Amino acid sequence: IQNIAVLTSGGDAPGMNAAIRAVVRACSFYNLKCTGVYRGYQGLIEADFEPLDARSVRNTINRGGTFLKSSRSEEFKTKEGRKKAYENLISNNIDALVVIGGDGTFTGGQLLSKEFKFPIVGIPATIDNDINGTDFTLGYDTALNTVVEAIDKIRDTASSHNRLFLVEVMGRDAGDIALNSGIGAGAEEILIPEENMGVERLIESLRKSKKSGKTSSIIVVAEGDKSGKNIFELAQYIEENMDEYEIRVSVLGHIQRGGSPSCFDRVLASKMGVGAVEALMDGKTEIMIGIDHQKVVHVDLLTAIKGEDKLDKELRRVADITSV
Ligand code: F6P
Numbered sequence: 314i315q316n317i318a319v320l321t322s323g324g325d326a327p328g329m330n331a332a333i334r335a336v337v338r339a340c341s342f343y344n345l346k347c348t349g350v351y352r353g354y355q356g357l358i359e360a361d362f363e364p365l366d367a368r369s370v371r372n373t374i375n376r377g378g379t380f381l382k383s384s385r386s387e388e389f390k391t392k393e394g395r396k397k398a399y400e401n402l403i404s405n406n407i408d409a410l411v412v413i414g415g416d417g418t419f420t421g422g423q424l425l426s427k428e429f430k431f432p433i434v435g436i437p438a439t440i441d442n443d444i445n446g447t448d449f450t451l452g453y454d455t456a457l458n459t460v461v462e463a464i465d466k467i468r469d470t471a472s473s474h475n476r477l478f479l480v481e482v483m484g485r486d487a488g489d490i491a492l493n494s495g496i497g498a499g500a501e502e503i504l505i506p507e508e509n510m511g512v513e514r515l516i517e518s519l520r521k522s523k524k525s526g527k528t529s530s531i532i533v534v535a536e537g538d539k540s541g542k543n544i545f546e547l548a549q550y551i552e553e554n555m556d557e558y559e560i561r562v563s564v565l566g567h568i569q570r571g572g573s574p575s576c577f578d579r580v581l582a583s584k585m586g587v588g589a590v591e592a593l594m595d596g597k598t599e600i601m602i603g604i605d606h607q608k609v610v611h612v613d614l615l616t617a618i619k620g621e622d623k624l625d626k627e628l629r630r631v632a633d634i635t636s637v
Contacts, residue, residue: 314432314593316346318362318407321379322353322386322421323414325570326438326452328578329379332413334370335586336436341367343594348407352382353414354389354421357398362405374579377455377572383414389421392428399429408432409593411586415439415450416618419601423614426599434589435601435614436582440570443487445619446612447603451585454577456483456569457494463565464498464531471529477519477551477558481544483569484535486620490569491535492628501530501636506537507624512547515540516554522636523557530558584609 319336321329333349340347349369351361373380388394402410409432412422419435426433437444440456460482471478480500484490488505495503501522502515519530534544542550548562574582581604588602588609601617603610 314345314409316348316407317409317411317590317593318348318350318402319365319381319411319413320350320353320357321381321383321413321438322418323383324439325379325383326440326450327377327455327570327572327574328451328582329383329413329438330373330376331574331579331582332436332438332451332586333379333381334373335583336411336590337365337370338367339587339590343590345590348405349381353384353386353418354394354398355384355386356382357401358386358388358394360401360405362401375573377574385417386421395421395425395428398425399431402431409434411436411589411593413438413451415441415444416620419444419614419618423599423618426614432593432598433614434592434597435617436585436589437601437603437617440490441484441487442489443623444601444617445621445623446601446610446617447605449581449604451578451582452570452574453489454581455572455575456490457497458575459569459572460490460494460565461497463568464494464500464533467563468498468529468531471531471561474559475528477530477532477560479532479534479544479548479560479562481534481536481562481564483565485537487537488535488624491533492624492632495533496628496632496635498531498533499636500533501527502532503632504532504534504538504540505624506535506539507622508629509539512540512542512550516551519551520555520557525637
């Protein structure tokens with residue numbers, strides 16, 4: 314292997330730049346060429362390439378987003394799109410690819426690798442933490458800290474006005490952000506996609522905590538919660554069914570995806586980037602670089618995207634006990 318390309322794809326995540334940097338620097342360390350691909354798989358189809366050297370990635374470890382840009386490419390979902398991408402890789406003398414992203418990114422990478430026997434290694438980067446075979450994905454820790462900081466601020470105003478706040482956090486299919494930030498920020502209730510506690514039980518629990526002397530409350534609601542109501546409908550329902558509180562809604566949205574990565578994410582990105590280049594040099598393909606008890610592990614790409622629910626169930630119990 315002499316020339317490794319690197320791209321970021323799907324929803325961006327803090328730490329992506331640090332991962333690109335580690336890939337580029339590892340290539341430089343091992344005297345390999347490195348090629349940056351702009352705009353994810355779309356850039357691969359359009360040959361939007363730029364050679365990167367160790368100095369191209371200066372001052373990037375601390376920056377949020379991805380300087381290579383990202384996209385969700387519809388064309389890459391077609392075999393013709395992937396063929397164009399493959400041909401561009403070959404005609405630019407690229408012989409391996411590192412893809413940084415979440416499950417959509419790995420699905421595309423796995424197909425490209427299998428169809429054209431092209432070496433591909435993935436680095437898990439998504440604030441959702443919903444990838445199998447790794448304790449953490451890049452960006453998750455930073456997003457959690459952003460969310461907790463935001464909820465701390467909401468708590469100040471909630472408690473000044475004796476209000477109930479519903480705070481929506483990201484996570485279409487995974488409740489990791491909601492459950493962990495909810496515990497970290499001391500939320501009274503946490504609604505996650507993995508389970509539906511039912512609105513009746515929610516109201517009952519809110520009444521109980523009000524009776525126990527609470528004057529304000531915070532409910533963290535994951536974007537994909539299964540109550541069957543969106544956060545505004547949920548707020549209305551609570552308002553209609555209990556008059557103990559004045560209610561407000563706050564949707565945190567994309568601030569959760571931005572910002573300078575935490576030190577944890579920077580170190581994780583550095584380990585994973587080096588791990589990806591070394592795996593390719595060892596002849597590995599169709600794998601993801603995961604972290605298991607601080608050690609770099611290789612996980613089959615198909616296993617990584619299996620979509621199993623890896624939420625730590627113990628956290629639900631802890632949340633219930635500490636919010637009493
Ligand atoms: O997968 C990351 C994520 O931020 C999810 O939590 C969220 O549901 C989704 O991306 C939002 O995607 P977009 O930025 O395309 O609206």
